[in-house]
Amino acid sequence: MENSVTPAEERILEAAKKVFHCKGYDGARMQEIADEAGVNKSLVHYYYRSKDNLFEAVFEAAFSKIMGRLNEIFFSELDITTKIETFVGYYVTFLSQNSYLPLFILNGLYEKPGQIKKMMEKNHLSPDRLMEQIRVQVKNELNLDIDPMHIYINILSLSVFPVIAKPLIQVIFGLSNDRLEKFYEERKTEVPEFILKALKGYEDNQNR
Amino acid sequence: MENSVTPAEERILEAAKKVFHCKGYDGARMQEIADEAGVNKSLVHYYYRSKDNLFEAVFEAAFSKIMGRLNEIFFSELDITTKIETFVGYYVTFLSQNSYLPLFILNGLYEKPGQIKKMMEKNHLSPDRLMEQIRVQVKNELNLDIDPMHIYINILSLSVFPVIAKPLIQVIFGLSNDRLEKFYEERKTEVPEFILKALKGYEDNQNR
DNA sequence: GTCTATATCGGGATAGAC
DNA sequence: GTCTATCCCGATATAGAC
Numbered sequence: 001m002e003n004s005v006t007p008a009e010e011r012i013l014e015a016a017k018k019v020f021h022c023k024g025y026d027g028a029r030m031q032e033i034a035d036e037a038g039v040n041k042s043l044v045h046y047y048y049r050s051k052d053n054l055f056e057a058v059f060e061a062a063f064s065k066i067m068g069r070l071n072e073i074f075f076s077e078l079d080i081t082t083k084i085e086t087f088v089g090y091y092v093t094f095l096s097q098n099s100y101l102p103l104f105i106l107n108g109l110y111e112k113p114g115q116i117k118k119m120m121e122k123n124h125l126s127p128d129r130l131m132e133q134i135r136v137q138v139k140n141e142l143n144l145d146i147d148p149m150h151i152y153i154n155i156l157s158l159s160v161f162p163v164i165a166k167p168l169i170q171v172i173f174g175l176s177n178d179r180l181e182k183f184y185e186e187r188k189t190e191v192p193e194f195i196l197k198a199l200k201g202y203e204d205n206q207n208r
Numbered sequence: 209m210e211n212s213v214t215p216a217e218e219r220i221l222e223a224a225k226k227v228f229h230c231k232g233y234d235g236a237r238m239q240e241i242a243d244e245a246g247v248n249k250s251l252v253h254y255y256y257r258s259k260d261n262l263f264e265a266v267f268e269a270a271f272s273k274i275m276g277r278l279n280e281i282f283f284s285e286l287d288i289t290t291k292i293e294t295f296v297g298y299y300v301t302f303l304s305q306n307s308y309l310p311l312f313i314l315n316g317l318y319e320k321p322g323q324i325k326k327m328m329e330k331n332h333l334s335p336d337r338l339m340e341q342i343r344v345q346v347k348n349e350l351n352l353d354i355d356p357m358h359i360y361i362n363i364l365s366l367s368v369f370p371v372i373a374k375p376l377i378q379v380i381f382g383l384s385n386d387r388l389e390k391f392y393e394e395r396k397t398e399v400p401e402f403i404l405k406a407l408k409g410y411e412d413n414q415n416r
Numbered sequence: 417g418t419c420t421a422t423a424t425c426g427g428g429a430t431a432g433a434c
Numbered sequence: 435g436t437c438t439a440t441c442c443c444g445a446t447a448t449a450g451a452c
Contacts, residue, residue: 197409
């Protein structure tokens, strides 16, 4: 099996990422991808027989990139407080530098409900292990018996949504690009603080 | 100017909503919209000269539907606690019944950064009024001097993201549809609780 | 491997009969 | 207002020369 990747093939994949990420499957044009890669349109088909195949390659790369890092942080040896701070800090930074990625993935998941489990396994993602990991840590370190799923989704929501909703936020609050950048920067400390204060609230309740 | 809406025109708009919401602008087909409305393809062009026009009508309706209600709740006379509970309850219910809507709107905002201010004004949305409204209420009722923007976005994130990320959540946690419904139901109480506990945390800090 | 040329199809839009 | 027929372009994909 061929192992080395030719420069052309690589350029095509990079170009495809750029175009698919911004325009989605239906909006992307094979011609535009070819132009972006600086090759002939036929060459794109030579390497990736069809638009579908090319899209799959792009989607899988994006999914792995996001989930791999997420996985890494959540299964690390950090204590829960540091873990949340690390997670939020990393995601807000990473996502605002790649602001097209999360929406691309969400759209992709709606279009392709199949074959995703394959990717989950490839990225060594196990729902049960993740849940258990959070539950144990919340129990041991914070002494709380609360559903880890809601906590996990809350953390994700607070980190990801503001990036996805960038244009909406600009419209609702009438922000300039500079002011928006500052807003994201603030969130790196605001969000962990918000989460930890909430968790502290549960603690007070249960120990009362 | 013609005021009454013919049944056909109405059926076309409803059909267009269904198709555009699910497939987006590029994915939607005029033929499919016509079929869905039970009319000939030409009739769609007769009423809405182009695909662009039709899409605008659909987008504006969706935007107004979501923002109108949001506006209504945030400018109501409720105290902040009730307001948050009402908002989350309403949005989690409404959005999970119309789970395609938020993603449709976010995608649309990326594609059409123009002409949105027109809609903001049409819906009487003023960034400044909204911010001031939240700031005053948080100050008066909770005695807190914190940035209302982060609070507002946090509430929105926790309400909207889990609905948008439905397929992602199912994949990450391996949930059945029934279990997911239960999860959303739980969030109607979990999310306001989470938010209010966090706010309480700020209160303790500042009064210490 | 990389290009040119072309097949084939589908979609948006319009003309014109009724 | 509603239909049939058609135009025309653009997009995916393939064949085949080099």
